[in-house]
Amino acid sequence: MLHIKNLRVDIEDKIILNGLDLDIKAGEVHAIMGPNGVGKSTLAKVISAHPDYEVKSGEITYKNKNLLELDVAQRAMEGIFLAFQNPIEILGVNNMYFLKQAFNAKCKYTGIEEMTSLDFLKLVKAKIKSLGITADFLKRDLNAGFSGGEKKLNEMLQMSILEPKLFLLDEIDSGLDVDALKSVAQGVNSMLSKERSVLLITHHKHLLEYIKPDFVHILYDGKIIQSGDIHLAKEIEKNGYSIVKDLRSAS
Amino acid sequence: MKLLELETASTKEILKEFLLPNDLLTKTRLDSIKKFQELGLPRIKSEIFSKTGVKLIYQNDYLKNKKSGSYTNIPSSDNYRIVFKKGFYCPLQSNLPDGIKILFDTEPIIKDQSINPFYYLTKALNNNFYIIEVQKDLNVKTPVEIIYLDELYKSQTHMYITLKLKKNAKINLFEKVLIDNSSFFNHTFNVILEKGSEITHVRQQSAELSSNVISNYNYTLDKNSNAKIYSYEDGSDLSLAIWDIDLIGENADIDFTVLQLPKMKQKLNTIVNIKHSTQNARSNQLIKQIINDEAKGLVDAKVIVCKNAQGTKVKQLCNSLLLSDKAGAQAYVKPQLEIYTDELEASHGATVGSLSQEQLYYLMSRGIKEEDAKVLLIEAFKKEAYESFPSWAKEKIDEYQYSKK
Structure with a gap:
């Protein structure tokens, strides 16, 4: 589904990713771990075409398309969804209206007939019920005044309505208490299928107890320096990122 | 002549x-x-x-x-x-x-x-x-x-x-x-x-x-x-x-809301002077300007609170959104308070900026095209002022805007 080859990414002349390779097949859940500032969030943002990051070299293909030729909205319509670590607040844009705009954009792109407002409302109500969200979410402005947990749930709500194929989950566990984390993880798990893949970015193994990865990768110095399964995450949990240094010196 | x-x-x-x-x-x-x-x-x-x-x-x-x-x-x-x-x-x-x-x-x-x-x-x-x-x-x-x-x-x-x-x-x-x-x-x-x-x-x-x-x-x-x-x-x-x-x-009360929308080479100016001459009056100003193309928008807003105007309440807010990076485009905003009494509640502020790139990116990351995302953000900027217009006027202004499209 997603192939990244020898990727180099700069921000303001500083190299963030350098020689990164990653392959994600349909139905797989990949977790990226690494200490602060190694470029984990950068990777997610580059895949979704954040304007601040400049791809200097390398390739990203998604469903056999050159992703680097598509803009942010086109990538989203192709099925890539970035769940933000800290979703931005947008005063004046009603949450429900925004959801409808995004849903209509997807319908238009995929050639599906748009839903009536009533049918869309029914769909949204069913989704918020399954996520345990109250209806007042829809009346509020987009993320405005939302708590950390509410923001993450709102990301899950968007994801469940837009039904993307590749979930990029950028530290969705940050700032969440155990109950909120369970709700968010439950939301993600309920959407997993053989056609959908996940790239999960996290500092801690904790989240991986709720969303089970097939692969765990360690990102350091702008590239993936080791890949494994959940045992790698357990080792990090046990010994910390000091093993990264050992791995680095060994390589 | x-x-x-x-x-x-x-x-x-x-x-x-x-x-x-x-x-x-x-x-x-x-x-x-x-x-x-x-x-x-x-x-x-x-x-x-x-x-x-x-x-x-x-x-x-x-x-x-x-x-x-x-x-x-x-x-x-x-x-x-x-x-x-x-x-x-x-x-x-x-x-x-x-x-x-x-x-x-x-x-x-x-x-x-x-x-x-x-x-x-x-x-x-x-x-x-x-x-x-x-x-x-x-x-x-x-x-x-x-x-x-x-x-x-x-x-x-x-x-x-x-x-x-x-x-x-x-x-x-x-x-x-x-x-x-x-x-x-x-x-x-x-x-x-x-x-x-x-x-x-x-x-x-x-x-x-x-x-x-x-x-x-x-x-x-x-x-x-x-x-x-x-x-x-x-x-x-x-x-x-x-x-x-x-x-x-005493107790006179005014809400003053302006939505100024210059485009092309228009020059739209609002000069407002609100004078609190006596006690316990309230004024609330909200001025929003959205400047496009090579247009210029000026807002010169002054509130004067006289010496005997105790218990005055004043609020003044001017927000400008500059949509164009063309050389001629200009937002000039000058909010001022002149206060000659000690006993009052007053606040004022002004912002001048362009569309937030992070907000634009967020909306686009959900599949909304750039031009549609910009419209959403512009409407959001206008909303606080425009939503306060009475419905009987807003209906007509909406019709007028629609007829121009």
Whole structure:
């Protein structure tokens, strides 16, 4: 589904990713771990075409398309969804209206007939019920005044309505208490299928107890320096990122 | 006649050029011409007017004054209506409820301390002084429209109107400036709110882009009176709206909201002075401007709180959104508070910025195209001001916006 080859990414002349390779097949859940500032969030943002990051070299293909030729909205319509670590607040844009705009954009792109407002409302109500969200979410402005947990749930709500194929989950566990984390993880798990893949970015193994990865990768110095399964995450949990240094010196 | 020529023309020439009546108010007109000529048109040194771009119209050669012409039909409406064509009241196209009457004003209020030369031009060169009186205790919920029309090519019109709400009267006023055809419209609108009276005043300045509009508003609010003013401005090549608002009565209350939307090479200016002359009055200003292309928007907003105005509450907020990176585009915002009392609640602020790239990215990351995402963010910026407009006006402005698309 997603192939990244020898990727180099700069921000303001500083190299963030350098020689990164990653392959994600349909139905797989990949977790990226690494200490602060190694470029984990950068990777997610580059895949979704954040304007601040400049791809200097390398390739990203998604469903056999050159992703680097598509803009942010086109990538989203192709099925890539970035769940933000800290979703931005947008005063004046009603949450429900925004959801409808995004849903209509997807319908238009995929050639599906748009839903009536009533049918869309029914769909949204069913989704918020399954996520345990109250209806007042829809009346509020987009993320405005939302708590950390509410923001993450709102990301899950968007994801469940837009039904993307590749979930990029950028530290969705940050700032969440155990109950909120369970709700968010439950939301993600309920959407997993053989056609959908996940790239999960996290500092801690904790989240991986709720969303089970097939692969765990360690990102350091702008590239993936080791890949494994959940045992790698357990080792990090046990010994910390000091093993990264050992791995680095060994390589 | 050019505005520049009015500075030096003799009073005889001016009276002849503008076909002004010789009546009891001729002395008022002559005094006003004198006052205008003493002040002169604002030059670059004039602090208030220097950045408005108003001098660009001084050399426009307006054609000799005419009194008749063909006019666009005004869409029918369920509202009450007062229509002025080229400065003349049109009773056949107007429709007023019992308790509101329009008269020739034989004793117009005079504001001799004004430093605004355009105000004196309206006093000197209007065809008739008009007064609209709303009787005591009258409560009219159906909006009263005041429509100004002028579509004579390259003409100039000067008007002087006073609206008086007597004690406890309440009205909704929808003022529409629909000037056309490279003309110049300069009007004074005095609003006197007696004790306990209330007005919701929506102003829609949607003049054609070839025309120029100067509006001089003088509001006086007596004890327990209340004004809610909403100004929507997207028309004319150059417009200058000068609002002088005096809260003279205790507990007078004003909400003042402006949405200024210049585009292309428009120059839209709002100058507002709110004076708290007595205690326990409240004023709340919200001014939003969205500047596109090579347009310029100016907001000069001042609140003066006098020494004896204890218990005053003042809020002032100006937000500008610059959508264009073209060289000519400019937002000039100057919020000011002048406070001479110790006992008050006051806050003010101003922001000037462009669309947030992070917000744009977020919306696009959900599949919303860039142009649609920008529209969403622009509408969000407008929302706080526009949503506060009364629904009866918003409906019409929405229709008007839709018809322009």
